[in-house]
Amino acid sequence: MKRVTHIIPARFQAYVDQGLISGVSFLLTIILARLLGVEGFGVFSFIYLVLLFMSSIHQALIIKPMMTSFDEQGEDYELELKFMNSIVVSVLAIVSVIFLLLTSQLSDDYNLSVIDCLSAGAFIFSFLQFDFTRKLSYTKDQINLALPKSLLFVLMLPLTLGLSYLFLEPNITNVLCSIAVAYLLKAGIKLRKLSVATKVFSHHWQEGKWLLATSILQWTSGNYYLVMAAGVLGPAALGVFRIVQSLVGLLNVLMLILENVLPRQLSKVENSFSFLELTQLVWGKIKGPFLLLSGAVFVLSIGAETLMNVVYGENYDQSNTLILPLALMYFLVFAGTVFAIISRVIKTTKYTFLIYILNTVLALVLARPLVNSFGLLGVIIGLYTSQILCILIYAITTYKALQNQAVNTQIKTEPGLIKK
Numbered sequence: 001m002k003r004v005t006h007i008i009p010a011r012f013q014a015y016v017d018q019g020l021i022s023g024v025s026f027l028l029t030i031i032l033a034r035l036l037g038v039e040g041f042g043v044f045s046f047i048y049l050v051l052l053f054m055s056s057i058h059q060a061l062i063i064k065p066m067m068t069s070f071d072e073q074g075e076d077y078e079l080e081l082k083f084m085n086s087i088v089v090s091v092l093a094i095v096s097v098i099f100l101l102l103t104s105q106l107s108d109d110y111n112l113s114v115i116d117c118l119s120a121g122a123f124i125f126s127f128l129q130f131d132f133t134r135k136l137s138y139t140k141d142q143i144n145l146a147l148p149k150s151l152l153f154v155l156m157l158p159l160t161l162g163l164s165y166l167f168l169e170p171n172i173t174n175v176l177c178s179i180a181v182a183y184l185l186k187a188g189i190k191l192r193k194l195s196v197a198t199k200v201f202s203h204h205w206q207e208g209k210w211l212l213a214t215s216i217l218q219w220t221s222g223n224y225y226l227v228m229a230a231g232v233l234g235p236a237a238l239g240v241f242r243i244v245q246s247l248v249g250l251l252n253v254l255m256l257i258l259e260n261v262l263p264r265q266l267s268k269v270e271n272s273f274s275f276l277e278l279t280q281l282v283w284g285k286i287k288g289p290f291l292l293l294s295g296a297v298f299v300l301s302i303g304a305e306t307l308m309n310v311v312y313g314e315n316y317d318q319s320n321t322l323i324l325p326l327a328l329m330y331f332l333v334f335a336g337t338v339f340a341i342i343s344r345v346i347k348t349t350k351y352t353f354l355i356y357i358l359n360t361v362l363a364l365v366l367a368r369p370l371v372n373s374f375g376l377l378g379v380i381i382g383l384y385t386s387q388i389l390c391i392l393i394y395a396i397t398t399y400k401a402l403q404n405q406a407v408n409t410q411i412k413t414e415p416g417l418i419k420k
Helices: 010-072 078-105 112-141 144-168 172-184 198-233 233-265 274-314 314-345 350-374 376-413
Strands: none
Touching: 010 078, 010 112, 010 144, 010 172, 010 198, 010 233, 078 112, 112 172, 112 274, 144 172, 198 233, 198 314, 198 350, 198 376, 233 274, 233 376, 274 314, 314 350, 314 376, 350 376
16 A cells, blocks of 8 residues: 555655545545435434534644644654553544434433434544554655545445445444544554553643634534534434535535645735735735636536435435535635734734634624524524634724834834834
8 A cells, every 4th residue: 555655755645644534534424324315314413513523622632732842742742642642532533422322311312322423423533543654754754654644545445334334224323333434444553561651641731721712612613503403403304415515515625725825925925015915916916716716606506406316315405505605615714714814914813812712702602592583594503603703803904013113114124113
C-alpha cells in the first residue's frame, strides 16, 4: 500500500488524502441513506452529531496541542501521547454510550437498544482513533504514511459494509460495527506498558482548556439548531436535513482551497493598507473560487430535484425545497471564511471567541421558536442569522484594526506628530 505514495507527487499527497476521506464520507452518506431509510438514517445522523461533539473535545485536548508542540517535546512524548490518546478516546466513547442510553430512555423517537448504543460507542472510538493516527502522521511531516491509512480505509469500508449487507440485516448496529471495523483495521492502536502520562496531559491541558471552551462553543453555535430539530421534529427530519447538507456540503471543497492558499498569499503582502485597499487585494485573489462557487450554486439550483432523486432516491423528495436556500448560504460561508483568514493575518483572532459566544447565545434563544414555527426551514434561518452576525463582527473589527494600524504607521513615519 505504501508504494502508492511514490506514484503521487509529495506536494499533492495531502490533497489526495483529504479528498479520499471527504469523498468516501459523501458516498457513505448515499449508501446509508438508501440502506437505512429516512427514519434509520435520521437516527444515524443523530449519532453522528454526538460524534462531532466528541471530536471537537478530542481536537481541543489532543490533536491541536499535539500539532503545535510536538517538536518541542522529548523522545518519550510520542509513546506517552498515544497512551493518553487511547485513554481520552475511551472516555469519550463511554460518555457517548451513556448519553445515547439516556436519550433512548427519555425520547420515544430515538429508541436505541443497549447493543445499538454500544455499537455507536465503538464507531465513535474507532473514528477518533483513526483521526489521531492520520493527524499524527501530518504532525511528523509523514503524509506518505497518512495516505496509505486513508487508502486502506477506502478499500475496507465497502468490503465490511458489503459483508454486513449480504449476511446481516442492514440496521443501525450492523452498519455502525461495519464502519468501526474499517476504521480500526488501520487505526494503529498500540497500547504499550507505559506509566500514566500525567506530564503530557498537564502540558496539553494548559493549551487545551481554552481550546476546549472554544470547540464546545463552536459546535453549539453551529449544531444546536439541528439538535433542536432532532428533538422537536424527530429523526426523519434530521435525516432529511443531513442528506441536503451532504449534497450541498461538496461546496466545502472551495472553503478548503481558501484555507490552504489565501493565508500564505496575504502573509507575503505588506500589511499597511486601508480597508478599501485590503478589499481590492483580497477580491483579486478570491475571484476564481468565488466564480466556481457561483457556478456550483447555479447547477444545484436548476438540477436539485433530479440530482436528489438519482443519488438518494424518491424517499427524500421533501428535501428538494431546502437545497437552494442552503446552497445560497454558502455565499455567506464564503465571506465568513475570507474574513476569518484576514483576521488571522492581521492578528485580530481574539474576536473569534466573541463571535462563538454571541452565536451560541443566539442559537440557545432562537432555535426552539424557529424550529417550532418553520420546521427545517427554521434551521436554515438560524444558520443564516449566525453567518450574518459573524460577517458583521469580522467586518467591523477588521475595519477598526486597519484604521488603528494606519494611525500607528503615520505616527512612526512622521515624528512631528508625537507630542513632546
